Amino acid sequence: MREFLVEITTAIPEGTxxxxxxxxxxxxxxxxxxxxxxGHLFRLWRxxxxxxxxxxWRAGDEQELQEKVLGTLPLRPWMSVVVxxxxxxxxxPGTQDGAS
Known part of the structure; x- marks a missing residue:
């Protein structure tokens, strides 16, 4: 799986x-x-x-990440996402020999 840095901002619509x-x-x-x-969500910080x-986050490609991973989050309709x-x-330093 490929790795993606994902920034998520959630804005709850007024009146919800x-x-x-x-x-x-x-x-x-x-x-x-x-x-x-x-294995799709590897690390998360606020x-x-x-x-x-x-x-x-991890997925096979960006389309899978958007549709089958992030798209399944219950708050997704209220999120703006930068991938x-x-x-x-x-x-x-996370790799022993520097290889990918």
Missing amino acids: DPAEVDRRRSAEAVRAAELAGS PEGELRSIGV TPLVSHPND
């Missing part, structure tokens, strides 16, 4: 029923755990003091 927001947030946590278990997330495909860096 708080019960609907709670329902979707709960479902989002469940779906994120499923995607982590299947910048301190911000209501956005930055993560490393950056990643490639290994020869100096990556």
Whole structure:
């Protein structure tokens, strides 16, 4: 699978029923755990003091990432997403020999 840096900002539409927001947030946590278990969600951070997330996600290609991974998130209709495909860096300390 390829890796992608994904920046997500969620904006809840004004006037949305708080019960609907709670329902979707709960479902989002469940779906994120499923995607982590299947290897699609590798790492996820929230910048301190911000209501956005930055993560490393994995998929076969960007179309799969958009449609079959991110597209399955319950909050996706309220998200703006920026996807950056990643490639290994020869100096990556996460690899033993520097190979990709």
